[in-house]
């Protein structure tokens with residue numbers, strides 16, 4: 001899964017919905033408490049909505065009360081990239097899909113054990129697939 005996906009802005013714009021494009025390519029944020037997966041508890045894997053790379057497992061999902069889907073760990077460290085984000089007058093750590101570079105959300109250090117991390121992720125950046133069947 002290490003093959004990087006590189007597309008032009010025009011290609012992404014053609015493939016993604018306007019809301020997906022705004023969040024995943026322009027680092028937007030969906031409104032709190034509105035996301036499709038905010039209160040989603042089914043068993044399965046959340047993949048990148050842009051390229052399909054597995055990102056988060058439902059077993060690491062928890063209710064943070066933040067208004068966005070929250071996870072304490074990615075399925076594998078190499079599946080997400082982190083970068084400093086100096087926007088909005090804050091220094092935060094941006095989380096991106098390591099395969100296609102899609103913006104997913106941010107990671108904070110106020111999460112639960114065993115990692116102590118809170119991956120605060122936009123539902124729009126995720127595509128859920130249940131564990132049953134072909135996933």
Ligand SMILES: [Zn+2]
Nearest residue numbers: 048051097100
């Ligand atoms: Zn991706």
